[in-house]
Amino acid sequence: xxxxxxxxxxxxxxxxxxxxxxxxxxxxxxxxxxxxxxxxxxxxxxxxxxxxxxxxxxxxxxxxxxxxxxxxxxxxxxxxxxxxxxxxxxxxxxxxxxxxxxxxxxxxxxxxxxxxxxxxxxxxxxxxxxxxxxxxxxxxxxxxxxxxxxxxxxxxxxxxxxxxxxxxxxxxxxxxxxxxxxxxxxxxxxxxxxxxxxxxxxxxxxxxxxxxxxxxxxxxxxxxxxxxxxxxxxxxxxxxxxxxxxxxxxxxxxxxxxxxxxxxxxxxxxxxxxxxxxxxxxxxxxxxxxxxxxxxxxxxxxxxxxxxxxxxxxxxxxxxxxxxxxxxxxxxxx
Amino acid sequence: xxxxxxxxxxxxxxxxxxxxxxxxxxxxxxxxxxxxxxxxxxxxxxxxxxxxxxxxxxxxxxxxxxxxxxxxxxxxxxxxxxxxxxxxxxxxxxxxxxxxxxxxxxxxxxxxxxxxxxxxxxxxxxxxxxxxxxxxxxxxxxxxxxxxxxxxxxxxxxxxxxxxxxxxxxxxxxxxxxxxxxxxxxxxxxxxxxxxxxxxxxxxxxxxxxxxxxxxxxxxxxxxxxxxxxxxxxxxxxxxxxxxxxxxxxxxxxxxxxxxxxxxxxxxxxxxxxxxxxxxxxxxx
Amino acid sequence: xxxxxxxxxxxxxxxxxxxxxxxxxxxxxxxxxxxxxxxxxxxxxxxxxxxxxxxxxxxxxxxxxxxxxxxxxxxxxxxxxxxxxxxxxxxxxxxxxxxxxxxxxxxxxxxxxxxxxxxxxxxxxxxxxxxxxxxxxxxxxxxxxxxxxxxxxxxxxxxxxxxxxxxxxxxxxxxxxxxxxxxxxxxxxxxxxxxxxxxxxxxxxxxxxxxxxxxxxxxxxxxxxxxxxxxxxxxxxxxxxxxxxxxxxxxxxxxxxxxxxxxxxxxxxx
Numbered sequence: 001x002x003x004x005x006x007x008x009x010x011x012x013x014x015x016x017x018x019x020x021x022x023x024x025x026x027x028x029x030x031x032x033x034x035x036x037x038x039x040x041x042x043x044x045x046x047x048x049x050x051x052x053x054x055x056x057x058x059x060x061x062x063x064x065x066x067x068x069x070x071x072x073x074x075x076x077x078x079x080x081x082x083x084x085x086x087x088x089x090x091x092x093x094x095x096x097x098x099x100x101x102x103x104x105x106x107x108x109x110x111x112x113x114x115x116x117x118x119x120x121x122x123x124x125x126x127x128x129x130x131x132x133x134x135x136x137x138x139x140x141x142x143x144x145x146x147x148x149x150x151x152x153x154x155x156x157x158x159x160x161x162x163x164x165x166x167x168x169x170x171x172x173x174x175x176x177x178x179x180x181x182x183x184x185x186x187x188x189x190x191x192x193x194x195x196x197x198x199x200x201x202x203x204x205x206x207x208x209x210x211x212x213x214x215x216x217x218x219x220x221x222x223x224x225x226x227x228x229x230x231x232x233x234x235x236x237x238x239x240x241x242x243x244x245x246x247x248x249x250x251x252x253x254x255x256x257x258x259x260x261x262x263x264x265x266x267x268x269x270x271x272x273x274x275x276x277x278x279x280x281x282x283x284x285x286x287x288x289x290x291x292x293x294x295x296x297x298x299x300x301x302x303x304x305x306x307x308x309x310x311x312x313x314x315x316x317x318x319x320x321x322x323x324x325x326x327x328x329x330x331x332x333x334x
Numbered sequence: 335x336x337x338x339x340x341x342x343x344x345x346x347x348x349x350x351x352x353x354x355x356x357x358x359x360x361x362x363x364x365x366x367x368x369x370x371x372x373x374x375x376x377x378x379x380x381x382x383x384x385x386x387x388x389x390x391x392x393x394x395x396x397x398x399x400x401x402x403x404x405x406x407x408x409x410x411x412x413x414x415x416x417x418x419x420x421x422x423x424x425x426x427x428x429x430x431x432x433x434x435x436x437x438x439x440x441x442x443x444x445x446x447x448x449x450x451x452x453x454x455x456x457x458x459x460x461x462x463x464x465x466x467x468x469x470x471x472x473x474x475x476x477x478x479x480x481x482x483x484x485x486x487x488x489x490x491x492x493x494x495x496x497x498x499x500x501x502x503x504x505x506x507x508x509x510x511x512x513x514x515x516x517x518x519x520x521x522x523x524x525x526x527x528x529x530x531x532x533x534x535x536x537x538x539x540x541x542x543x544x545x546x547x548x549x550x551x552x553x554x555x556x557x558x559x560x561x562x563x564x565x566x567x568x569x570x571x572x573x574x575x576x577x578x579x580x581x582x583x584x585x586x587x588x589x590x591x592x593x594x595x596x597x598x599x600x601x602x603x604x605x606x607x608x609x610x611x612x613x614x615x616x617x618x619x
Numbered sequence: 620x621x622x623x624x625x626x627x628x629x630x631x632x633x634x635x636x637x638x639x640x641x642x643x644x645x646x647x648x649x650x651x652x653x654x655x656x657x658x659x660x661x662x663x664x665x666x667x668x669x670x671x672x673x674x675x676x677x678x679x680x681x682x683x684x685x686x687x688x689x690x691x692x693x694x695x696x697x698x699x700x701x702x703x704x705x706x707x708x709x710x711x712x713x714x715x716x717x718x719x720x721x722x723x724x725x726x727x728x729x730x731x732x733x734x735x736x737x738x739x740x741x742x743x744x745x746x747x748x749x750x751x752x753x754x755x756x757x758x759x760x761x762x763x764x765x766x767x768x769x770x771x772x773x774x775x776x777x778x779x780x781x782x783x784x785x786x787x788x789x790x791x792x793x794x795x796x797x798x799x800x801x802x803x804x805x806x807x808x809x810x811x812x813x814x815x816x817x818x819x820x821x822x823x824x825x826x827x828x829x830x831x832x833x834x835x836x837x838x839x840x841x842x843x844x845x846x847x848x849x850x851x852x853x854x855x856x857x858x859x860x861x862x863x864x865x866x867x868x869x870x871x872x873x874x875x876x877x878x879x880x881x882x883x884x885x886x887x888x889x
Binding site for chain 3: 341342344345346348349352353355356357359360363418421422424425426427428429432434435436437438439440441442443444445446447449450451453454455459460462464465468492495496497500501504542543546549552553555556559560573574577578581582587590591593594595597598600601602604605608609612613616617
Binding site for chain 1: 780782783785786787788789790791792793796800801804805
């Protein structure tokens with residue numbers, strides 16, 4: 001029981017309109033990721049759903065019921081914050097049990113639920129500690145534990161991994177995905193990191209300037225971005241864009257081709273260029289190639305073992321069926 | 335909205351009453367003839383009280399004394415405060431304890447500091463200073479007769495030097511270690527560092543110390559009350575003491591109120607600058 | 620470098636000794652007999668006696684004045700905290716466009732020189748029978764310290780991360796619960812140290828206490844000044860009384876030095 005429906009939701013702070021109008025459906029049990037650059041309104045949208053901000057216009061429905069004006073605590077949602085927002089004066093046990101205490105659950109029941117959550121999250125040994133005695137990853141787990149015990153209708157995550165170091169982030173990412181598989185509860189997850197979005201989401205919502213640019217599964221967005229913004233935002237390294245003569249050859253204002261969809265050759269190809277800096281990752285090598293007639297260098301993914309020298313002339317050919325075409329409004333031509 | 339009525343309104347309302355009530359009353363009293371001893375003196379006085387006050391030599395003396403007190407105390411505390419806080423910043427042995435020792439005078443109540451200075455240190459016969467002077471073969475100084483205002487300046491400066499030190503220490507803590515290290519790499523010695531980096535960094539703090547002391551020291555009272563009671567003559571009568579004397583010794587309410595209004599005007603001129611600085615600081619949060 | 624540090628340390632401690640000397644000398648005098656206290660040359664070595672401390676209490680009812688100081692500073696502080704907590708809370712967590720203006724205005728009331736409003740307050744207190752009463756001083760000190768207390772609490776509240784309160788909002792139904800379970804426990808120490816600051820400031824205040832009290836409600840500041848009259852010229856006893864009056868508060872002052880800066884500079888220095 002956790003479908004969420006936004007109908008014509010808009011939000012302004014004073015005179016500043018941050019979210020013009022958003023319609024969105026989140027289905028029961030789905031893992032939805034809001035992704036976009038900072039200032040795209042993704043966090044605001046999440047906070048509107050949580051009830052931490054008041055909706056200026058429009059409706060928010062849970063399971064078809066209007067919840068627009070309900071107090072945050074009454075919405076039955078749990079939120080995990082960027083800074084974890086653990087209560088510093090409470091032990092781990094008290095932190096996790098706090099929402100249950102607020103719901104006036106009997107003490108014995110609270111204890112049992114806290115035990116259970118702690119076991120799932122490997123926190124059993126730390127129950128008596130204060131948040132400041134925990135590592136970043138452990139704090140994150142406590143925050144998640146506090147969310148789990150409420151058995152919420154949906155989980156809201158506001159950039160929960162951005163304060164962790166790289167290795168731990170990948171770990172926690174997997175743990176959250178595992179959790180979703182076990183609980184099958186609706187989750188809405190906000191991030192600016194498109195890798196997190198691609199790896200975790202059932203459905204990605206790409207936002208920019210408070211507008212939804214595209215909604216779809218990770219692969220949908222990768223294969224068929226609706227516009228230049230989504231094309232540039234999803235995929236790493238970024239898609240290469242070419243305009244001018246190269247684009248008009250395809251009857252488009254701009255064409256885009258992903259680094260992994262360009263072939264290189266030392267003898268012949270569609271475009272001629274000089275090798276710039278190259279990044280060797282071992283598994284792959286990313287070459288930055290200065291193509292004649294293009295201002296920005298093109299990024300090309302090649303085999304990890306390729307050895308090319310700085311300044312060497314090479315030839316590039318895009319895979320024709322993987323070229324994305326855009327009109328002069330930046331919309332995809334299909 | 336309901337919440338706000340229950341939260342910040344009580345504070346604002348009581349402060350509004352506290353500020354406006356006495357202010358309006360003081361203005362009113364300053365415009366009437368009012369003497370507690372002589373009920374026959376009454377009626378609207380217009381600017382008579384002010385005229386009388388402004389032409390009174392005691393008043394001009396008191397203004398002069400007030401300015402001398404303010405200027406000297408602020409000068410002494412700021413200069414010594416800067417030097418001492420710079421010294422305390424140098425990672426001394428027992429530095430934290432030393433800091434406590436140095437700020438201690440700030441917590442001595444003004445009446446106590448006035449009396450221990452007057453009796454134990456500055457007494458022309460048995461005072462410790464007299465003994466010290468004697469060691470060098472110098473004649474004793476009758477501090478409160480020979481340099482009465484200077485003595486009060488010394489006492490209040492001793493009381494308030496720790497305040498300047500405390501503020502400067504707080505301000506210098508916001509200077510990053512990296513800046514200090516960078517300046518050392520650039521070859522800055524103590525003197526260059528003090529003038530080129532330390533002083534500019536503390537600019538704001540110095541401004542605050544000056545303005546806050548201006549407002550507080552307008553009310554120097556207890557030190558005068560317990561040592562010289564304004565004398566000899568009018569030599570240590572400042573504005574605050576004059577108002578007290580007019581009101582509670584001469585019972586001339588009208589004249590005292592006029593003096594009060596003048597001190598309010600002066601404080602407000604300073605307060606405008608100080609408040610502007612505070613408001614600016616809030617914006618940078 | 621090392622010898623440099625030693626030299627600077629010696630310099631620092633010499634300065635510290637000079638600054639602290641009046642206090643030290645006073646404490647020493649309080650332990651002398653009256654004859655030793657006025658001895659020339661001054662005696663550094665003497666047989667300490669606690670006699671003065673007993674005499675001070677017997678002769679002048681010292682405890683009475685100390686009790687006045689305690690009652691006045693504690694109750695004025697409690698009252699100020701009670702008014703200030705909700706105000707600071709709303710300034711910190713429910714800021715509006717006018718919050719900044721209100722805060723600055725509240726501070727501006729602190730800049731009114733007491734001497735400017737002495738006359739009406741004196742006359743008003745006289746008419747209301749508040750002269751020389753605990754209540755009279757408590758009211759004045761509450762109002763006098765309110766801006767500082769609001770300001771210091773506000774800066775503390777602002778340091779509580781917004782996200783913690785939002786988390787509480789997601790979990791607690793109603794403001795009262797958030798206040799009781801989250802905010803109050805989190806700001807306990809802030810409220811406590813702000814209270815200490817307020818007590819220190821009131822304890823040492825000597826403009827209003829000298830002008831508005833005589834005997835009944837006179838706190839220690841006024842009591843000490845009675846030693847300035849010639850009949851009270853007993854230096855050792857004066858020193859004993861002074862030591863008793865300042866030592867406890869000096870200790871509180873050491874503990875609250877950070878709040879002191881915050882409170883007295885009214886946020887102009889961070």
